[in-house]
Amino acid sequence: MNNKILGYIRENGKVGVRNHVLIIPVDDISNSAAIAVENIIHGTIAIPHHYGRLQFGRDLDLFFKTMIGTGSNPNVAAVIVVGIEPNWTNRIAQGIAETGKPVEAFYIEKNGELKTIEKMARSALKLVEYATGLKKEWVDFSELTISLKCGESDTTSGLASNRTVGRFVERFLEANGTVLFGETTELTGAEHIIAQRFKKEEDRNKFLKMFNDYQELIKEQGVDLLGSQPTEGNIAGGLSTIEEKALGNIQKIGNARIDSALDYCEQPVGKGLHFMNTSSAAAEAVTLFAATGAVIHLFPTGQGNIIGNPIEPVLKITANPKTVNYMSEHIDLDVSGLLKLDGTLDDYADKLWNKIVETANGKFVKAEILKHREFVLTKLFPSA
Amino acid sequence: MKEYRFLVHEEGDSVGVVTSDLKAGETIIGKNLEKDIEYEIKVLEEIPLGNKVALKDIKEGEEIIEYGEKIGVATKPIKKGERVHVHNIKSIRWGGKVNE
Numbered sequence: 001m002n003n004k005i006l007g008y009i010r011e012n013g014k015v016g017v018r019n020h021v022l023i024i025p026v027d028d029i030s031n032s033a034a035i036a037v038e039n040i041i042h043g044t045i046a047i048p049h050h051y052g053r054l055q056f057g058r059d060l061d062l063f064f065k066t067m068i069g070t071g072s073n074p075n076v077a078a079v080i081v082v083g084i085e086p087n088w089t090n091r092i093a094q095g096i097a098e099t100g101k102p103v104e105a106f107y108i109e110k111n112g113e114l115k116t117i118e119k120m121a122r123s124a125l126k127l128v129e130y131a132t133g134l135k136k137e138w139v140d141f142s143e144l145t146i147s148l149k150c151g152e153s154d155t156t157s158g159l160a161s162n163r164t165v166g167r168f169v170e171r172f173l174e175a176n177g178t179v180l181f182g183e184t185t186e187l188t189g190a191e192h193i194i195a196q197r198f199k200k201e202e203d204r205n206k207f208l209k210m211f212n213d214y215q216e217l218i219k220e221q222g223v224d225l226l227g228s229q230p231t232e233g234n235i236a237g238g239l240s241t242i243e244e245k246a247l248g249n250i251q252k253i254g255n256a257r258i259d260s261a262l263d264y265c266e267q268p269v270g271k272g273l274h275f276m277n278t279s280s281a282a283a284e285a286v287t288l289f290a291a292t293g294a295v296i297h298l299f300p301t302g303q304g305n306i307i308g309n310p311i312e313p314v315l316k317i318t319a320n321p322k323t324v325n326y327m328s329e330h331i332d333l334d335v336s337g338l339l340k341l342d343g344t345l346d347d348y349a350d351k352l353w354n355k356i357v358e359t360a361n362g363k364f365v366k367a368e369i370l371k372h373r374e375f376v377l378t379k380l381f382p383s384a
Numbered sequence: 385m386k387e388y389r390f391l392v393h394e395e396g397d398s399v400g401v402v403t404s405d406l407k408a409g410e411t412i413i414g415k416n417l418e419k420d421i422e423y424e425i426k427v428l429e430e431i432p433l434g435n436k437v438a439l440k441d442i443k444e445g446e447e448i449i450e451y452g453e454k455i456g457v458a459t460k461p462i463k464k465g466e467r468v469h470v471h472n473i474k475s476i477r478w479g480g481k482v483n484e
Contacts, residue, residue, distance in 0.1 A: 155435070156403075189454075189455070189477055224478040226478050238436065240436070240468070241477075241478075243476065247450065339403040
């Protein structure tokens with residue numbers, strides 16, 4: 001297999017496969033300025049969102065981790081941060097600047113939006129000149145961090161697309177790569193299998209605590225997740241229960257063992273396979289993975305989820321021949337042949353390997369071409 | 385090459401996953417995903433791609449096994465060759481009662 005890719009080696013040694021100049025609004029009211037600059041400066045991407053005001057405690061900590069992590073992602077070459085006031089704006093800009101990449105911060109208070117947009121645009125122009133002048137270099141494929149999350153799953157996911165990802169993951173880990181997976185609630189019914197896979201007891205206990213805490217949260221509401229899990233899409237695709245969905249879900253890590261259990265946006269120490277506490281909602285989970293350093297996302301789907309991410313290419317794999325037919329503009333890799341046992345799992349894992357190398361080398365995935373840029377923050381509790 | 389119309393995750397599973405739309409009355413063959421085991425089933429009702437087919441007669445209150453694990457419990461008797469889905473099985477984790 002091809003073990004070298006052309007990537008961007010960032011100032012801190014991390015390897016990226018895209019070269020974005022990112023415009024980060026600190027708060028909901030700064031979205032307009034961020035979008036305005038994206039519209040007039042080629043090569044920039046704004047990531048509007050709904051929060052950043054009056055958050056507190058753990059929820060605020062996660063907000064800062066997500067914003068700083070997103071700017072720090074090696075797929076990002078340079079960053080503009082814009083907020084209503086200097087304090088939180090500088091905190092995010094300084095957090096990102098620790099990676100060594102160029103970061104500039106702007107505040108709207110005492111300037112007004114129009115003057116701020118002009119200053120940001122002039123700064124963005126220089127940052128795009130800088131970023132597009134950077135050269136790609138040959139690096140080992142295993143330098144990449146790859147994230148996993150499936151969506152609109154059906155029984156073909158557990159039979160073929162998730163298994164293809166699982167076989168790829170086994171091999172990528174053998175090659176010394178780094179992989180992140182999560183979806184805490186969608187492990188319900190298969191959590192005992194995941195728990196057994198942790199290499200260390202402390203991580204197993206940490207995982208079980210995060211899993212059980214969420215189960216308690218559901219119980220405290222006096223409900224279960226029937227009606228939400230499986231989703232209507234899952235049921236249409238033949239999945240009957242959360243247990244069945246979870247057992248299909250965990251095929252994505254193959255037979256691999258797990259190196260650590262991480263809470264939301266916690267940085268992994270070392271390479272290998274890491275579980276991270278995440279929602280099972282696709283955009284929330286992928287946003288957290290990207291903010292934790294993942295540079296390519298593998299997204300197996302059954303019925304056809306169409307998610308993308310602003311900074312991380314989201315590569316779609318399906319085994320459902322109907323989805324290949326109806327939703328071809330969203331699907332990057334068709335593994336439906338596996339349902340007919342036309343070829344082996346290894347053959348399809350080879351195809352996926354090659355597809356990821358192509359993506360790493362610069363070929364756009366469908367979600368990038370379609371401008372799917374879902375950036376969704378995980379909120380732990382209501383704002384003050 | 386044989387045309388397999390359903391696949392089975394593990395030996396001992398009580399359901400197979402249908403990989404093309406099935407009509408009532410068809411007799412079809414399926415295969416275990418990993419092992420060299422084949423199954424033959426007479427289909428009793430229409431079953432769309434992705435739904436499950438019962439590989440044996442299942443009693444009400446009996447656990448449904450897929451991936452070699454419990455995925456739910458039968459809420460009514462299910463005959464070999466019938467469709468297995470939310471109308472006749474339920475999550476054990478969330479409310480399904482298993483007969484001891």
